[in-house]
Amino acid sequence: MECGAARKYLYGAGALSPATAELAAAKQHVSGCPPCQAFFAAEVRLSRLVKQRAPAEKVPASLRERLLAKIAVERGRTTARPHWWRWARPSRLALAIAALVLMGVALALILQHDSATVKPKDLATVLIADHIGTLPEGVQIASSNREAVQKWFHERVDFTFRLPPTSDPRLIGGRLCYLKGQRAALIVYQHPQSKVSLFVLDGRGIELPENQLITLDGKRCLLNAEKGYNVVLWKERGLLYGLVSDAPSADLLQLAAKFQ
């Protein structure tokens, strides 16, 4: 076998084929041919150079958040319109009426038992979805002054809380959100690389599993991770606090420790 044929065979698709007499002949040629060895060595070196020097772009955090938010919306849409929906077309009116009746019953039950138990895992999922869907510019009060942010919330929710002084992460502002059918506070911070959301809500009906809690400066916290996001939950004076971010959980715990 000549140099050109051996190179063509080993460089091309022939290299992927099972052992054949041609493959063996090509390999035998190269093993005894210094120019062919130099040819393949040069190709390997160039591949290595490209790999080493290739620009190592990281996906922008804003794109990642936007993408996860859009997928979360699509998941919600598909959950609301399950597979059997298309087969149920003639009965949609009946279904709509049934849904209204069920919603009425559910509402009545919620009003009677507003402290119904909420699983921390479910709550973490909801908080992550809300965190993803909140853009820093989507706050209702934009301020880095914690007193001003606290005052704004205290006029709008049925509980009071105090935000700790912190410059890292930096306070951006907040907005109202609805959790467990009640108004809750969502405070937004900016970590150097990531957005951090702090949720504060009435903690009644939410039990954190004792055997999974970690102790941090006397505070008992539950750590959770889902879809690349870390969640830290803790209860204090009847309120439930939840920190959510893709920042390291250690950073979230540090922030949690600042709450007294």
Place this chain on the structure above:
Amino acid sequence: MRRRFQVIRGGQAAGRRQETPESAAVPTHFEEVLIAHLDSLFAFAMRLADGQRERAEDLVQEACLRAFRNYESLRAPEKMKSWFFQILVNTFINEFHRQSHEPPIIDLELSEALLESARVGPIPTPEEQLFEQLLDAEVQQALEALPVEFRTVVWLSDVEELSYKEIAEIIHCPLGTVASRLYRGHSLLREQLWEYARRRGLVRE
């Protein structure tokens, strides 16, 4: 003569669809796997989009949403990485490259004469050492200067270390075309790197 990425299959029908009843079956770890590959997808999109950041972001976003909506078309979950790349390439062709007025490239089979004539003789400085002296920016510029068809194959092979078979599936080409584009891409890249080396006085004619 072939059109640029002449065969468009797989994700084409997927792209237009807005209603997505089947995606209810997408497993919850989809996002985790996606995040694990997102940097690679974005870097590849940057190469497809000629380094235009905004265009690359749009491309990645559109491709990832298509992947989510068409999860049921994934036959082998263990091949999710190359499947993401395949959808990214399809999206690029269908939505971003359609109005390109660049001339088509001609895919040549690897020729024995071409391979035999490759420069492997003695050179003043060993190539490896010479290219090592070039700046990252010069290597990256040389890569960006490749026609997108060659750049795509070089990137998928050298950076992502995908097999010929995986690359062939991603760009919808025969294995021989992948090999040919890789070799021609390397040759053009090598020529450009030599040019940079000459300009910087690292090589004497």
